[in-house]
Amino acid sequence: MDRPALTAGKVYDRLLAVYGPQGWWPGGHDAFEVIVGAVLTQNTAWTHVERALAALRGAGVLxxxxxxxxxxxxxxxxxxxxxxxxxxxRRLRAFLDMLYAHFDGDLAALLALPVGALRKTLLAVPGIGPETADAIALYAAGKTAFVIDAYTRRIVDRLGLAPIERSYGDYRALFTSALPADAALYNEYHALLVEHGKRRCTRRAPRCCGCPLVDGCAYARSSGAAML
Ligand code: SF4
Structure with missing residues (x-):
């Protein structure tokens, strides 16, 4: 008999219990630095981004x-x-062009937009897609924008919770429809999914034995790991 699927809320509770609060960008970080980081992290590891941010900081242009x-x-x-x-x-240049053309360079005015208008404005910038727009809205502006990245898709797919259409918006709705609209919760949840994707639910050879989600995971059931 199939076991009941895990809900978004249960996944969060279990990941938090195992990994603890991740404390990503909990304040004290400059909003512009967060935005630049969100663009630079596209298709690369955060360690490389840190080196680029350090170079920008060193040159006094952050x-x-x-x-x-x-x-x-x-x-x-x-x-x-x-x-x-x-x-x-080019993408950073395009962001700055938008900021100066429409907000006279006032970053606080851009980030004060309601979340829907902020997303729309960011998505109109060439090279800023939904994941980067949501990362900026959540981590730079503190808005209720749930970020869907490759870690999140992989974990959701393996758990057997993937939406039928598998569009960015459908993955996002999986979380936003099940959770209270709370930026701190979205922030923590995304960080926990990344931690889980790095530590255990890795791209190759996930470490299912002992995983806090194993009893509700379709991948583990089909691979036999859920029986171990
Ligand atoms: S049981 Fe395995 S595949 Fe499923 S979430 Fe855990 S690590 Fe990933």
Missing amino acids: SPERMSGLGEPELAELIRPSGTFRVKA
Whole structure:
């Protein structure tokens, strides 16, 4: 007989019980730095992003005013450690162009938009997709935007909870329809999913034995790990 599927709430409770609060970007981080980090982390590991952020900080250009004074080639050179640096320089440039064209460079005014308008504005910037827009809305603006990344999709798929359409919005709805609209909760949940994806539910050879989700996981059932 099939076991009942885990709910989004139960997954959260179990991950929190095992890994504890992750404390991602809990404040004290500059909003612009969070935005730059969200663009730079596209298709690369966070360790590479940290090197690029350190280079920007060292050059004294980690602010909208200072960065907007840089030429694109100069910016690209500084963010080289993050990979695909020319593309990312273009994306940062496009973000700054939007910020100055529509908000006179006032980042606080952009981030004060209601979450729907903020997402829409960010998604209109070339190179900013839903994952980056939600990361900015959640971590830079503190809005109720649930971030769906590759870790989240993998864990959801393996648990057997994948939505039929598998679009970004459908994955997001899986969480937002089941959870209270709470930015701190979304923040913690995303961090826990990333931790679980790194530590246990890895891309190759997930470590199912002893996983806190094993009794409700379709992958573990089909591979026999749930019986161990
Ligand atoms: S039981 Fe295995 S596949 Fe399922 S969530 Fe845990 S680690 Fe991932």
